[in-house]
Amino acid sequence: MLHLSWVVFLKDVRMEFRGKEALNASLAFALVVLILFSFAFDPTSEQIREITGGLLWILFAFSGVLLVNRSFVREQSNDCLDILIVSKVPASSLLLGKTLANLVFILMIESVCLPVFSVLYNINLFQLPLWLLGTCMLASWAIAILGTVFAAMTVKLRLRELMLPVMLYPMIIPALAAAMYLTNLVAAGKVPEGDDLIWVRLLVGFDIIFTTLALGLIDTILVD
Amino acid sequence: MSVLSAYQVSKFFGNFPALRNLTFELEAGECIALLGRNGAGKTTLLQLMAGLTRPTDGKLEVARRVSLLGHGIGVYDELSARENLLFFASLSPNKIDVEAWLERVNLKEVANAPLREYSRGMRQRLALARTFMGEPELLLLDEPFTSLDDKATALLQTLLADALARKSTIVLSTHQIPEAMAMATRILFLERGKLGYYGPRPDEMLDDSTWIYRTYGANL
Numbered sequence: 001m002l003h004l005s006w007v008v009f010l011k012d013v014r015m016e017f018r019g020k021e022a023l024n025a026s027l028a029f030a031l032v033v034l035i036l037f038s039f040a041f042d043p044t045s046e047q048i049r050e051i052t053g054g055l056l057w058i059l060f061a062f063s064g065v066l067l068v069n070r071s072f073v074r075e076q077s078n079d080c081l082d083i084l085i086v087s088k089v090p091a092s093s094l095l096l097g098k099t100l101a102n103l104v105f106i107l108m109i110e111s112v113c114l115p116v117f118s119v120l121y122n123i124n125l126f127q128l129p130l131w132l133l134g135t136c137m138l139a140s141w142a143i144a145i146l147g148t149v150f151a152a153m154t155v156k157l158r159l160r161e162l163m164l165p166v167m168l169y170p171m172i173i174p175a176l177a178a179a180m181y182l183t184n185l186v187a188a189g190k191v192p193e194g195d196d197l198i199w200v201r202l203l204v205g206f207d208i209i210f211t212t213l214a215l216g217l218i219d220t221i222l223v224d
Numbered sequence: 225m226s227v228l229s230a231y232q233v234s235k236f237f238g239n240f241p242a243l244r245n246l247t248f249e250l251e252a253g254e255c256i257a258l259l260g261r262n263g264a265g266k267t268t269l270l271q272l273m274a275g276l277t278r279p280t281d282g283k284l285e286v287a288r289r290v291s292l293l294g295h296g297i298g299v300y301d302e303l304s305a306r307e308n309l310l311f312f313a314s315l316s317p318n319k320i321d322v323e324a325w326l327e328r329v330n331l332k333e334v335a336n337a338p339l340r341e342y343s344r345g346m347r348q349r350l351a352l353a354r355t356f357m358g359e360p361e362l363l364l365l366d367e368p369f370t371s372l373d374d375k376a377t378a379l380l381q382t383l384l385a386d387a388l389a390r391k392s393t394i395v396l397s398t399h400q401i402p403e404a405m406a407m408a409t410r411i412l413f414l415e416r417g418k419l420g421y422y423g424p425r426p427d428e429m430l431d432d433s434t435w436i437y438r439t440y441g442a443n444l
Contacts, residue, residue, distance in 0.1 A: 007314045015302040018338075079296025083354070086274045086292040086364075087315045224277050 001093045008089070008097025013104060015074060022070040023105060030063040030113050038120040048121055053183035056117060057176050060110060061143060065165050067105045068147030071098045072155035081155075081222075091219040095148060099214075102144040103137075110136050127189040135186065138203040139179035142210065146171055149214045152221050171210075178203040225252045227362050227393045228273060233282035235268055242268040243417045245282070252361070253391035255384070257404040257425070259436060260414035266397045269414065270294075270364050273395065287393075289317070291360035293368055297351035299339060305350050306335040309357065316358040329353040329379060345373040352376065356383045363387055363394045369403050381407075401433035415441045 016023060037055060041048050075081035084094060114132070118125050125132060150167045154160040178199040185192050192200060228250040235243040243265045250256060260266050271277045272284060274292045292298070299308045305326060313320035326332040329349040339347065355363065368380060384407060387394060395412075398404045405425065413421040413436050420440040428435040 004315065007311065011300075011303070011311050014307070015300060018302045074300075074302075077296075077301060079294055079298055080300060082274070082276055082294060082296070083292060083298035083312070084315070085276055086290050087312065087358075088275075088288065088290070089315050223275065 001090055001096075004089055004093035005096035005100065008094055009100045012071070012074065012098055012101035016070070016101070016105065022067050023108065026063040026066040026105070026109055027112060029066060030059055030109055031116065033059050033062075034113060034116055034120060041121070043120065043122040049123060049187060050184065052117075052121070052123055052125075052187045053180035056113070056183055057139065057179045059113065060106065060140070061169065061172065061176060062165075063109050063113075064102075064106045064140070064143040064147060065168060067109070068102050068144065068151050069161060069164050071102060071148050071151045073151075073160075076155060085222060091222045092215040094222075095145075095152070095214060095218045099141075099144045099148045102148055103140055106140040106144055107136065110140065123187050124189075125183075125187055128186045128191060131182070131191065132186045134200075135179055135182045135203070138200075138207055139175055141207050142172055142175035142179075142203070143168075145207070145211050145214050149218065149221065152218065175203055175206045178206070226250065227252050227287040229283075229285050230272075231283045233272065233279045233284050235265075235272060235277070236280045241417050243272070243279075243414075246419050248412065248419065248422045250362070250393050250395070252393055253388060254409045255388055255394040255396065255407045256410045256412050257401075257408035258395055258397040258412050258414070259401070259404075260420070261437070261441070263416075264414040265417040266414055267366065270366055270395065270397055273362070274364050287361040289358060289360045290362045290364065291355050291358060292364045292366075293351060293355040294364075294366045297347055297354075299347070299350055299354055301339045304336045304338055305331045305342070305346075308339070308350060309353060312354050313357065318358050320357050322357075325353045325357045330375075344371075345376055348372055348376040349379060352379055352383060356387060359387075359390065359392070361392060363392055364397075365394065366397045367399070368396065369398065369400050401429070405429050405433070411436060413437075413440055 072081065075084065114125050147168055150164050154163045154167065157163050181199045182192060185196060226249045230246050230248050233243060233246045234241065258266050258269065272279055273286060274290060275286060303311065306322065309322045309325055313322050326335045329352060331346060331350060369377060372380060384394060396404050396408065408425045410423060411421060411425050411429065421436060426435065
């Protein structure tokens, strides 16, 4: 199963890097929003520290949707998804491969946006690099796994670009809330401890529960 | 040896019965022409056989190694011919010599070029390589002769003959009766979602392609 996931992952990454349609669109969107907000807020104010996590994770959720939306659309042209289903690739392998590819794409967007944010808003986000990396990995996985499942559900809908965020955002609120809180702590240079760790547990639990559910349900989603 | 068995299979879309109570078996090494008027349920039956949809009722057992050539060619435009075949080969449980297949469909010299640069005929030949290369037990072909150029038609006929020789089962949904009758050993005729006829190809079909529609279509 992992071998097939890896094959699907490599194929998706290769296809995206060749066209870079989703990556370019997502990165351009994220940078434009960061720049626009930098005009709206005073970088020296204390208020900006309080909304750092919120601003960043709403931005990543929005730009992430642009990326995950392409996951199954990519398979639609020439009916490639049908061929994958017929070839008896386990749906869970397909989902895992695509989620990994989406995770890489989202992390790439974040790796560009976080330094840009630090410069534009005069906030050092890299005081606790391991905590920042851990938060990004866990929250990005939440966006990637749920986004990929909902992308599979909406791929045959005409209004999929609209339906995907409508379905996805309410579901990832807990993961985003945890990521926002932890990012605010990291931006303030505070190591999460005591009651703060409940947000880490929430993020880990969210990922485990929804990954298990997604892997269990994807076969039903892909074959009607 | 049976590669597919259907028992009382029905498929409903809402209240509309696309297929009703189909019972039949496909044996290894047979070529089945799937015939029927537009809307008879041919595509739905192919989708069921391919595992793209599930029966509403009844039981359907299908061989493990199935390959489909549908209306879409089932290859990625962003990848080259070699990358496409390598990708699909790595999904197959069989070991596949991709280079030999590129040679066979005469695409070796352009194997690294992106598919966007291919002519329609080259894309069709690549799709044929993708369909046949895993030596599947069951081949499902939906209108395979439609809009093929001469080279691809000749290649398809050779590949079909080879597949039959190694005892693959072929299901051929088509409106091009003469081509299908040249190869078919059995006919599965659908009429408004019901099984009109399933049996050996009647000799009458060689001379009169509408014979089965007149003989079995009206009774249902």
